[in-house]
Amino acid sequence: MMQDQVLIPACFSSSEKLMDDSVGVTRSGQSVFMSVYRTKIADQCRLITITWCKNLLLHGLSVSVEGPEGESQYTCKVELKPWYFWRKQGSKRFLVEGKPVDIFWDLKAAKFNGETEPSSEYYVAVVYDEEVVLLIGDLKKDAYRKTGCRPALIDPLLVSRKEHIFGKKKFFTRVKFHEKGRIHEIAIECKSRSNNSGNLSNGNSPNGVDPEMEIRIDGNLVIHVKHLQWKFRGNESIKMNKVRLEVYWDVHDWLFSPGLRHALFIFKPTLVSSSPSLVPTSSSPPFSSSLSSQTVSSGSLEGFSASGSSDFCLFLYAWSYN
Known part of the structure; x- marks a missing residue:
């Protein structure tokens, strides 16, 4: 199970009295x-x-x-x-x-x-x-x-962004990885290789075919995870022009937990000298739960430090209806 406890500000009540700030995401579509x-x-x-x-x-x-x-x-x-x-x-x-x-x-x-x-x-x-x-x-x-x-x-410096989005098999968001960069479209999809049933309830499709996951940025396939029930936590590094993007995922609850549940994706950019291609470059250590909380410190107010690291991090909570 994920160690991260998901607490967010609630949408507001219809009266002058506002709802409590620390309300878990339990309403479908919020x-x-x-x-x-x-x-x-x-x-x-x-x-x-x-x-x-x-x-x-x-x-x-x-x-x-x-x-x-x-x-x-x-x-x-x-x-x-x-x-x-x-x-x-x-x-x-x-x-x-x-x-x-x-x-x-x-x-x-x-x-x-x-x-x-x-x-x-x-x-x-x-x-x-x-x-x-x-x-x-x-x-x-x-x-x-x-x-x-x-x-x-x-x-001001944008240091992190946390999004809670809802869907069944496909999830979409748009983000700028640094202040002067352009907006990128991120698409995440879980499916079966043999059919489009996309059953996420027990980690296997009805025909016994392993589920898999695709992550696309601006329409380009950058991460393709097969045998997802065995690789439900992981991390890969991809190149986007002069930016290296570390992508972490934890989809355990999609596969093994009943009811409304979420997967967590983390996107962390760093500066590198690279070609303009958008391709996976390496495999990294497994998902680190320490990244699942927002931790920011008072440091440089620049988008990237002299070492090329970025203060920005995108936390994407993808909630599945199935």
């Missing part, structure tokens, strides 16, 4: 996207977490700022129900170590295109000491006009 940024607030390097949540009833947005030594968090939550038009634009202030931090958002015309996270026509800004320390969305001019503040001298 998608969650969490992006963690590192920047400087109140003379300390802190993490800011932007969470988008979606279920059948509503969208939810949560902005959290790390407290002293990571102990507590200051949180702003917004419900995005269709009949709450006025809540789609606004601001909220809270104190971080006695100093004001303001959250501004404008989601009136946000285009979600059926996704949990908006794609355009929005902004979310975090302001401290008359500086915009974090700004996401494409309406940047509107954000600076609304806040009346200048950009921060230090650019």
Whole structure:
């Protein structure tokens, strides 16, 4: 069984009272996207977490700022129900170590295109000491006009992203592995070599054929795992232009656990000198459970360090309905 306990912010209740933040993923179809940024607030390097949540009833947005030594968090939550038009634009202030931090958002015309996270026509800004320390969305001019503040001298760094997505046999997501890179499409599929039944309930297809897994990036097959019931945990390294991508997977619960269950995939980039091919390059040690939790430290605010390592890591929880 996986050692990682999956706890996420819940989508918001229909009343003013919000649901508890630490709610396990038990509702089928509740998608969650969490992006963690590192920047400087109140003379300390802190993490800011932007969470988008979606279920059948509503969208939810949560902005959290790390407290002293990571102990507590200051949180702003917004419900995005269709009949709450006025809540789609606004601001909220809270104190971080006695100093004001303001959250501004404008989601009136946000285009979600059926996704949990908006794609355009929005902004979310975090302001401290008359500086915009974090700004996401494409309406940047509107954000600076609304806040009346200048950009921060230090650019925030996206250090990790955690996604909870739902499906049966196929799972899709889109991600940038570094800030100046392009968006890549990741597709994961489990199936049988002999048919398309894709039975994930007991580790074997009805005809006794072993299940297998394919991972594609931008349509290219980069990882193909046969005999998945024996290789349900593993790790491979692939090249993407000048970036080497370490891919870890743990699909044990897909194969051997009943009911709604998840597999965990981790994508960790590093800089390398390589050809522009996109192919598997090596096999690495088995899946490490220590990577299954988000651990980030206050270090360089650059996307890649001098050694070529990246602070960014994608944690993808793929929940299977079967």
